[in-house]
Amino acid sequence: MIAAGAKSLLGLSIASPKGLSDSNSMSNSRSVVGARACVSMDGSQTLSHNKNGSIPELKSINGHKGQKQGPLSTVGNSTNIKWHECSVEKVDRQRLLDQKGCVIWVTGLSGSGKSTLACALNQMLYQKGKLCYILDGDNVRHGLNRDLSFKAEDRAENIRRVGEVAKLFADAGIICIASLISPYRTDRDACRNLLPEGDFVEVFMDVPLEVCEARVPKGLYKLARAGKIKVSLEMLLVIVSINENPK
Numbered sequence: 423m424i425a426a427g428a429k430s431l432l433g434l435s436i437a438s439p440k441g442l443s444d445s446n447s448m449s450n451s452r453s454v455v456g457a458r459a460c461v462s463m464d465g466s467q468t469l470s471h472n473k474n475g476s477i478p479e480l481k482s483i484n485g486h487k488g489q490k491q492g493p494l495s496t497v498g499n500s501t502n503i504k505w506h507e508c509s510v511e512k513v514d515r516q517r518l519l520d521q522k523g524c525v526i527w528v529t530g531l532s533g534s535g536k537s538t539l540a541c542a543l544n545q546m547l548y549q550k551g552k553l554c555y556i557l558d559g560d561n562v563r564h565g566l567n568r569d570l571s572f573k574a575e576d577r578a579e580n581i582r583r584v585g586e587v588a589k590l591f592a593d594a595g596i597i598c599i600a601s602l603i604s605p606y607r608t609d610r611d612a613c614r615n616l617l618p619e620g621d622f623v624e625v626f627m628d629v630p631l632e633v634c635e636a637r638v639p640k641g642l643y644k645l646a647r648a649g650k651i652k653v654s655l656e657m658l659l660v661i662v663s664i665n666e667n668p669k
């Protein structure tokens with residue numbers, strides 16, 4: 423179920439994927455189906471508590487570092503803003519948690535098993551004492567992204583927001599598992615580019631459409647094919663997009 427290679431990435435013994443191949447969609451040299459083992463999630467070589475179990479000292483105890491530093495800038499529609507830093511940084515949080523903050527991005531058709539995989543992975547890592555958090559497309563659309571539909575630009579915004587939130591989780595030192603259809607490679611690559619090289623691992627659920635269609639309890643595909651949901655065309659576009667993308 424999980425991409426080949428992700429086993430070694432996560433240091434877990436889980437079954438090899440049946441429905442996943444390395445020659446899939448998402449791949450450029452950095453994409454991870456077959457998740458290249460470039461992220462060490464236990465971080466054991468670099469991150470550790472002190473021998474007495476106490477929390478290591480920080481580099482500085484000045485607290486808020488950026489109060490009077492740096493020019494004001496404009497980012498998007500936000501004017502006169504500045505970046506605030508704190509002496510407690512990502513590296514400190516990672517040391518505290520004894521793990522590496524990163525993003526595991528699970529993409530694939532509805533019914534391909536994204537949420538199931540995300541949850542199984544979360545359970546396994548939890549049992550190993552690793553802190554994860556799942557950002558599931560369905561769930562995020564209940565709150566943060568409830569204003570978004572399934573038209574292409576809203577999907578892009580959905581993914582952009584989740585990518586930004588995932589980046590914050592990774593910065594917090596947490597292993598963030600994002601589980602979204604995310605059909606368009608450009609949107610996924612934009613999320614990848616928010617993180618340092620190697621901190622974004624992509625897993626493509628390469629499950630045949632007919633298998634997904636048979637699994638989906640919500641009957642989305644049926645509705646789409648029957649033209650019974652407004653977004654039926656979009657749904658079919660997603661199918662086409664995912665199926666044609668894998669190069």
Ligand SMILES: Nc1ncnc2c1ncn2[C@@H]1O[C@H](COP(=O)(O)OS(=O)(=O)O)[C@@H](OP(=O)(O)O)[C@H]1O
Pocket residue numbers: 531532533536537558559560563572576577578580581601602603604605640642653654656657660
């Ligand atoms: N029209 C249409 N197209 C696709 N998906 C639809 C649609 N309507 C509702 N749903 C359900 O919404 C769930 C979350 O989708 P995502 O946010 O992951 O989609 S996307 O990444 O923005 O493309 C997605 O959840 P999963 O089935 O878990 O993938 C779908 O069940």
Ligand SMILES: Nc1ncnc2c1ncn2[C@@H]1O[C@H](COP(=O)(O)OP(=O)(O)O)[C@@H](O)[C@H]1O
Pocket residue numbers: 423530531532533534535536537538539637638639
């Ligand atoms: N590897 C698998 N083999 C068989 N059924 C699966 C597998 N993974 C998930 N399922 C089932 O398929 C359905 C859809 O899975 P889900 O994880 O919700 O997919 P997605 O999040 O991609 O829409 C669920 O009923 C789930 O129990």
